[in-house]
Amino acid sequence: MAAEADAEAIARIYNEGIADRGATFETEPRTPGDIARGLRERPPRWPTVVVEREGGVIAWASASEYRSRPCYAGVAEFSVYVERDARGTGAGRAAMEALVRECEGRGIWKLVSRVFPENEPSRKLLAKVGFREVGTYRRHAKLDGAWRDTVIVERLIGEAAR
Ligand SMILES: CC(C)(COP(=O)(O)OP(=O)(O)OC[C@H]1O[C@@H](n2cnc3c(N)ncnc32)[C@H](O)[C@@H]1OP(=O)(O)O)[C@@H](O)C(=O)NCCC(=O)NCCS
Secondary structure: OOOHHHHHHHHHHHHHHHHHOOOOOOOOOOOHHHHHHHHHHOOOOOOEEEEEEOOEEEEEEEEEEOOOOHHHOOEEEEEEEEOHHHOOOOHHHHHHHHHHHHHHHOOOOEEEEEEOOOOHHHHHHHHHOOOEEEEEEEEEEEEOOEEEEEEEEEEEOHHHHO
């Protein structure tokens, strides 16, 4: 599980992903303070995990509320980000496997997210860790003024996977 002391590394890794423009509609970098506040204020139901190598954080993954309606209490949105220099070395897989374990322990039954169609590393990783591509949202939002599609992904976990 992530601690507030990981906030600086989490922000740095997230900001690389934001700057690359390949993973998210977010364009504003996060400060370590933003991340620390999020970790502090986020209900314990929604975990953030980190992957460490040689004493440093190289990846993180987190789950957050999908919808506030009670019927969707077991559905979580997730994000996963790996430091640029560590991509393709198993860290994303390790982060997702750890996140699934944490979510199953909290009774969460489904993880969902959206991926840009061009984000092959993410689509490959998610397929390898058991996600299904549900379909494509067309023109889901604009990034830097350009319409972008997103591929919806889901994985049943815990009780729903049995
Ligand atoms: C997408 C991302 C999280 C993947 O994590 P990663 O650590 O690079 O992936 P891993 O090394 O754990 O690879 C997991 C699997 O996906 C496959 N894979 C990963 N990158 C790949 C690529 N570029 N081409 C083909 N396959 C790839 C690997 O072969 C591996 O399969 P295996 O375990 O059977 O060998 C990472 O590249 C990243 O942070 N990218 C920028 C941010 C981002 O796109 N986040 C996701 C937003 S939806």
